[in-house]
Amino acid sequence: MSEVTLVPIRPARRITLPSTLRPVLLGLMVPLLLIGIWQAAAAAHLVAPYILPPPSDVLARFRSELEGGTFQADALASLSRAFAGFAIGAPAGLAFGLLLGLSRMAERLLGPIFLAYRQVALFAWVPLLSMWFGGGEAGKVAFIAMTAFAPSAVNAWRGAAAIPAPYRELSRALTLGRLDHLRLVALPGALPAILTGLRSALIYAWLATVGAELFLDIAPGLAGRLNEGRDKFEVDLMIVALTVLAILGLAFSQLAAALERRSIRWRNR
Amino acid sequence: MTQTLRNRPARLDEISLTPALEIDQVGKIFDVAGRQVEALRDISFSVRTGEFVAIVGASGCGKSTLLRLILGLDTDYQGEVRLDGRRVVKPDLDRGIVFQDHRLLPWLTAEDNVAAALRRSGLPAAERRRLVAEQLKLVGLESFARAWPAQLSGGMAQRVAIARALVNRPRFLLLDEPLGALDALTRLRLQDELARIVRHEGTTAVLVTHDVDEAVFLADRIIVLQPDPGRIARIVEVELDGQRDRSAPAFLRLRDEILDTLGVRQPLRDIATAA
Numbered sequence: 001m002s003e004v005t006l007v008p009i010r011p012a013r014r015i016t017l018p019s020t021l022r023p024v025l026l027g028l029m030v031p032l033l034l035i036g037i038w039q040a041a042a043a044a045h046l047v048a049p050y051i052l053p054p055p056s057d058v059l060a061r062f063r064s065e066l067e068g069g070t071f072q073a074d075a076l077a078s079l080s081r082a083f084a085g086f087a088i089g090a091p092a093g094l095a096f097g098l099l100l101g102l103s104r105m106a107e108r109l110l111g112p113i114f115l116a117y118r119q120v121a122l123f124a125w126v127p128l129l130s131m132w133f134g135g136g137e138a139g140k141v142a143f144i145a146m147t148a149f150a151p152s153a154v155n156a157w158r159g160a161a162a163i164p165a166p167y168r169e170l171s172r173a174l175t176l177g178r179l180d181h182l183r184l185v186a187l188p189g190a191l192p193a194i195l196t197g198l199r200s201a202l203i204y205a206w207l208a209t210v211g212a213e214l215f216l217d218i219a220p221g222l223a224g225r226l227n228e229g230r231d232k233f234e235v236d237l238m239i240v241a242l243t244v245l246a247i248l249g250l251a252f253s254q255l256a257a258a259l260e261r262r263s264i265r266w267r268n269r
Numbered sequence: 270m271t272q273t274l275r276n277r278p279a280r281l282d283e284i285s286l287t288p289a290l291e292i293d294q295v296g297k298i299f300d301v302a303g304r305q306v307e308a309l310r311d312i313s314f315s316v317r318t319g320e321f322v323a324i325v326g327a328s329g330c331g332k333s334t335l336l337r338l339i340l341g342l343d344t345d346y347q348g349e350v351r352l353d354g355r356r357v358v359k360p361d362l363d364r365g366i367v368f369q370d371h372r373l374l375p376w377l378t379a380e381d382n383v384a385a386a387l388r389r390s391g392l393p394a395a396e397r398r399r400l401v402a403e404q405l406k407l408v409g410l411e412s413f414a415r416a417w418p419a420q421l422s423g424g425m426a427q428r429v430a431i432a433r434a435l436v437n438r439p440r441f442l443l444l445d446e447p448l449g450a451l452d453a454l455t456r457l458r459l460q461d462e463l464a465r466i467v468r469h470e471g472t473t474a475v476l477v478t479h480d481v482d483e484a485v486f487l488a489d490r491i492i493v494l495q496p497d498p499g500r501i502a503r504i505v506e507v508e509l510d511g512q513r514d515r516s517a518p519a520f521l522r523l524r525d526e527i528l529d530t531l532g533v534r535q536p537l538r539d540i541a542t543a544a
Contacts, residue, residue: 170372172342173360180388188376264376 053236061236062243075244077220078209081137085144086205090198092145093152097197100153101160102186114153122147122208126215135217140209143216147208151200159193160186195263199256206252210245222248288315289473290339290441295348296498297334307498308334312348314492314504316473318440323476323488327531331499332477336445339475340366352441362389365434365472367447371426373418373433380405380414383433390437404432407466424455431463435470442467444476448483460486464513481531485524486513493530503530 035055041047042054049057065071099106100114125146133139163186171181187194213223222241229238297309308331316322324332337343338350341360350357360366365386373382380401387397405411408428418426427447434442447463448456464487467474478484484491488507495502505527509519 166368166370166372167374169342170368170374173340173366174386175360175362175389176385177389180385184377184385184388185374188374191376 050233050235053239058236058239058243061234062240065237065240071225071240071244074220074222074225074241075248077224078213078222079248081140081212081221082144082205082209084141085208086148086202088141089145089148089205090152090201093149093154093201094156094194094197096149097153097156097158097194098160098187098190100157101162101190102182107157107161111157118150118154122150123211123215126211130216137219140212140216140219143212144205144208147211148201148205151204152197155193155197155200156190159190159197162193163189192264195260199253199260202256203249203253206249289318289353290316290475291349291351291354292335292339293349293351295335295338295346295350297331297338297343297346309346310498310500312494312499312501314501316441316475318473319471321467321474321476321487321489322492323478323484323490324492324494325478325481325484325527325531326494326499326502327496328479329499330494330496332479332494333445334499336366336443336475336477339441340364340443362386362437363439364441364443365437365439366443366445367427367430367434369446369449371418371423371430373421373426373429375418378415378417379410379421379429382418382429383436386433386436400436401432404436405429407435407469408432408462422455423451424459427451427459428462431466435466435472438470440473442470442472442474444474444478446478447476449478449480456480456483463487481524481527482515485509485520485527486515491527493527495531503527 038052039055042049042052042056053061062071096110096114100111101107122143126143129142129146130139133142167185167189168181171185176184209221210223213219213221214227218224218227222245225241226238229235229241292312292314295309295312296307299306299308312335314322324335326332334343338346339357341357341364344358352363373379374385377385383401383404384397387400390397392400402411402414405414408431410425410428410432413421413425413429418429421429427450431447444463448459451459460483467487474487476484476487485507491505491507492501493503493505494500505523507523509517509523514520
């Protein structure tokens with residue numbers, strides 16, 4: 001006890017591999033173990049390969065898809081669809097939510113109908129949307145946009161409505177105009193909620209992309225390949241598609257979380 | 270200097286005799302869950318230009334409510350609050366306010382928080398920047414201009430709030446228990462600071478506080494309120510010339526007198542003094 005070690009409360013980011021890789025390695029342990037069991041089960045002929053092909057076959061399929069360039073095209077198609085829907089739905093939801101959060105009148109007029117709309121499961125809109133917009137690209141993007149709209153709107157609404165009364169009082173004391181109040185008080189105050197909403201919208205858009213590709217017309221896209229795998233009874237293709245969907249989805253939410261952290265620097269001090 | 274002090278006396282001995290702020294038979298009734306609660310009853314006093322008036326009383330005597338009426342945040346009351354003979358109907362830049370919680374916007378830096386008060390000033394950007402810098406310097410925080418509120422101590426944040434309240438050169442500085450949330454040492458230091466700043470700016474100040482020492486230290490006149498409903502118990506002129514020594518016999522006598530009015534009994538007071 002002769003020496004006192006000072007431990008920083010928030011340690012600077014270390015570049016040494018063990019400490020940064022540790023959680024990653026721990027997180028990979030269970031999947032790797034499962035893959036090992038899966039491969040072993042296949043090697044012992046416990047499962048028929050047409051029901052569950054061994055990981056080695058799945059990997060081979062993945063490689064051949066990559067070499068053919070088809071998977072890249074599918075991933076790109078899905079991603080651009082997701083972003084198109086997000087780019088339409090999320091800003092619209094944001095504007096709508098802010099309107100509801102900042103105007104008592106708008107909240108009374110539009111709040112109930114929006115809440116009613118939220119009660120309808122999103123997939124229930126698919127038949128109607130496909131009638132209006134067709135089952136092609138327009139219909140898919142419309143569905144994704146609609147899906148991204150709701151979380152973006154809800155969170156912006158909550159965030160703007162939850163500006164603490166003392167801040168609104170300060171706005172009045174400083175005789176701020178509507179625009180200044182919006183810029184200096186309401187928007188920054190609602191920003192954490194807005195970003196949470198945009199993050200969910202991004203994730204929802206990705207989920208909706210899969211839904212749209214599964215339920216609407218066949219088109220290039222990762223979920224389209226799932227349909228193809230089912231129709232052709234190619235389980236290896238389906239597993240590859242699912243894995244890529246999972247990895248891209250994970251990347252989405254990580255990216256969104258990182259953007260969110262960066263945008264609220266004042267909070268991190 | 271001439272610009273900063275326009276239309277306002279620079280020193281205490283220039284207190285004008287005409288009332289600038291008149292509180293005329295003001296009463297306020299709140300509707301609390303269907304019940305009528307009388308917060309203020311028949312409050313009348315006036316504040317002269319350049320004067321420092323403190324309103325003291327126990328919590329719940331309506332002193333903060335009264336300040337809200339003067340600020341113009343609440344216009345639903347009986348009687349009248351008048352500024353230069355005109356009824357107050359809404360907040361204006363001629364009244365700056367410091368709240369008990371510093372109420373800085375956490376997403377703005379110290380200087381941007383001060384600058385926010387200048388949005389309606391109509392001044393050019395360069396002039397605003399100059400005023401913000403000058404005001405931060407006055408409260409001794411020029412080197413913290415770029416700090417976020419979360420990086421400031423409670424006392425520093427409250428100084429920024431004081432700078433924000435003063436940056437428009439208001440005729441009236443309204444202080445709603447501005448030092449109430451600070452620790453005892455910081456509070457004493459900021460009392461000195463506040464006395465210096467108000468004197469420097471020549472602002473007319475209305476301070477709401479439950480700290481009798483603070484009121485005696487800072488004010489020219491003390492309005493003592495009693496609760497249920499909030500009404501004036503006494504108005505005390507503070508005739509302590511020059512330096513206010515917190516341990517001078519005259520200071521202590523006046524403080525004890527006010528504590529007696531507030532119904533604080535002797536033994537309790539001694540304990541408080543000893544602590």
